Amino acid sequence: MARPVRRAVDGPVPTTQRAAVVGLLVLIAATSVGMLTWPSQVSYAPIVPVVVAAGLFLHAVQMYIVFAASGASLVLTAATAQDDPTSPTLLAALGVVMLLLVAVDRRRAHLGISPSAGASMLVDLRDRLRELGRIPTDLPSGWHAESSIQPAFGDAFSGDFLVAGKGGDQLDLALVDVSGKGLQAGTRSLMLSGAFASLLDATRPAQFLPAANSYLLRQGWSEGFATAVHVSVDLRTGAYDVGSAGHPAAVHYHAGSGQWTPIEGTDGVLLGVLDGDLAQFERVEGRLERGDALLLYTDGVIEDRDADLAQGVDHMLGAADRAVGDGPGMADRICAAAMAGEDDDRAVVVVWRD
Template identity: 55%
Template sequence: MVIDVSLAPRRLTRPALRAVDASPDRRPAVTSLLVVATILALLAGVALPSPALSVAYASLVPIVVTAGLFLSARQMAGVFGAVLMAALALSVVGDHAMRDNYVGGLLVTMTLLMLVDHRRSRAGVPQAVGSSMLVDLRERLRIQGRLPMLPSGWSVESSVQAAHGDSFSGDFVVGNTPTPDRFEVALVDVSGKGTAAGTRSLLVRGAFAGLLGALEPDRFLPAANDYLVRQGWPEGFATAIHASIDLVTGDYTVGSAGHPAAVHFQAGCGQWTPVRGTSGVLLGVLEGQGSEDFPRTSGRLERGDALLLYSDGVIEMPGVDIMQGLDRMLGYADRAVATGLPGAAARICASARAGETDDRAVVLISRG
């Protein structure tokens, strides 16, 4: 059973994007439509009585905003020029106060949209289309990294919660069952938090999802390190923890790259025990790292046992000792065991000491 509550999927049904399709082959049609709308606003303002001038001026604002969102720089400039000419023509039949207020407002709006367009020019797509592409990419990679269904007797659930409720998180989880008898999962924390780390996280997630299960467990972290080193990002480091579990025997191995240690709940004694001996170097800092630089430790999940992976945002908080954060998390984990594990990952994630100020991620694997 899988309960994945991380960054719940959002339907990409956007009426505005449907109404104005800004794909490259339709932008000329959209440009023509906006110019025609500008001309109609001008004619209406001239033909109708003076009080209708306010409506005519106001109708130019959505034309400007639509051009800024959906058109290329050249097409946007053309629409802006037509709107300014219409606004100046309307000012001939209106009073000076109305002209100064509305024309000035239009100029401010156009300037802001042009500044935004200057920043997005490297991407080569309009703002609305770029946002849609980014969201679509996030959803595709989220689905690609969805945890697989495990056989009867096993359960895994994850929760990823971004800082300040953002849609993008520097923490992510990927899982795979390369064979019916083996389950692999990795929890990764990319440097930064929230939207600042979100773009790097999207790229890294796709790469790590491809590596997971394609290599022997002891080669995953070295390969992930090589990938990050090749990117050459100024802040391209990450921490990660990787677990490989035999779904027949319950035997597991865990390796870490600068990440907080996993904890193993032993049903026999009712205690959570840190999984020691897995402290490897950060990913993306040193090149040429081999399996020996990412030591692994082994254990066994008996019936009733559980393995908990988490990111540092769950236990860390400025000015508070990290051991206090760990004890607090394990207290919530104890209550989760007592009340039932379903939904426990989300509850533990939400109880983080850092609250909404940091990215948090939790993976809970249990054997029934």
């Protein structure tokens, strides 16, 4: 098997990393001089975090340079402190740490990902996911829409994601909840979001969920199902149609009665479970009148291990009642009131009309 090419993986070395290597080598040299000059007063303990930092943040060649300098310094200073009983122990511990970091680095090389490149890739993908879910700001006068997506436990990635698009006077929003949570679900979200955003632009509203289902089935994931709710709103008339794939029902706020009404009849199957004619996704039509609002959410907003779903929905709608007259920030306030707190990914999307 061919050995991975490290230069291609790591790419150009940033100036900041060169400066970091120089700084670490200066610290190693200063520690060595101090140990040789004042062996009873200076410890080479500062080299320990140097070794760890080099293994975690530097490119391969730089890491090995720092490791070599650290090892040489430790052997030299240990030879001058033979009466120090901690020297053999520290040398052995640092040797084990270096070997572990080298093993991790070889694993990263085999995968073709350097530490800096891997982190950069994840940050870039996360930013792309957020960009795909950014609701267009050029809505007609009197129309508003906003979203709030909160990962479980404050993680950087969420299994809930939104894709949004606007063509002419039509606003399309699809809120998706991928199975699992945290980083595992987040990586699936990163993969699906780009595909679903393309499908949103390329298909008619009634075709979006079947197309998303077919795409997810083609991935062949053993536990790769997802739920989704998709709404298409005509911004001229307020007419909308909504479809669901195993997702909690969207809710329509009627300004005339001041009531939130779940939109029944959109109980489609989960995405990624059934194929062909077995996967049916019924759609329901409605209209947003002046003062009305439409609320989409994921199950993390209403689920709680100590309460049933009906209580969760009532709790959410109570928060929505309090938020509906307060204008911008409505989605954040509803999301923050989730019964489960931060134990699950949560997402809320609100569309309203003045």
